[in-house]
Amino acid sequence: MDYKKLTKEFMDDMFLKKSPYRKAFELSKGELGTLLYLVVENDNAVVGDISKRLNLTSGRMASVLRSLESKGYIIKKPSLIDKRITIVSPTQKGRDFVENHGEKVFSHIYNMLKFLGDDDAKAYVRINKRLNNDYDPEKEYSE
Numbered sequence: 001m002d003y004k005k006l007t008k009e010f011m012d013d014m015f016l017k018k019s020p021y022r023k024a025f026e027l028s029k030g031e032l033g034t035l036l037y038l039v040v041e042n043d044n045a046v047v048g049d050i051s052k053r054l055n056l057t058s059g060r061m062a063s064v065l066r067s068l069e070s071k072g073y074i075i076k077k078p079s080l081i082d083k084r085i086t087i088v089s090p091t092q093k094g095r096d097f098v099e100n101h102g103e104k105v106f107s108h109i110y111n112m113l114k115f116l117g118d119d120d121a122k123a124y125v126r127i128n129k130r131l132n133n134d135y136d137p138e139k140e141y142s143e
Helices: 003-016 029-041 047-054 056-068 092-134
Strands: 075-076 087-089
Touching: 029 047, 029 056, 029 075, 029 087, 029 092, 047 056, 047 087, 056 075, 087 092
Parallel strands: none
Antiparallel strands: 075 087
């Protein structure tokens, strides 16, 4: 198989066209992940913990937090114990977004999977699971 040709085809399609998810999510992947983490897992999180959990660089994390704060979804405050540490919490608007948006995202993905049909939908989910669970970007794979 010509993996270079396939890679180019994939990249052209992935980065030069609109994502089928963009309309449903409204937030960037980092923004949505951060907000979900705050609402579902830890509503008073240290910035470093969020960054580590989502595997985001400190620069990307700072950008995500600025954006979420400007949209009114989070608040940042210094730690009472150590002023160098920033604590991030979701606002009620952020909590409402996660609660109300979940149904919209579910509906969008449900519709997308129906569009793919039985075989392609199952393959798509199987491949995503495999990539999320087994792929190691540090490893070199042979042809």
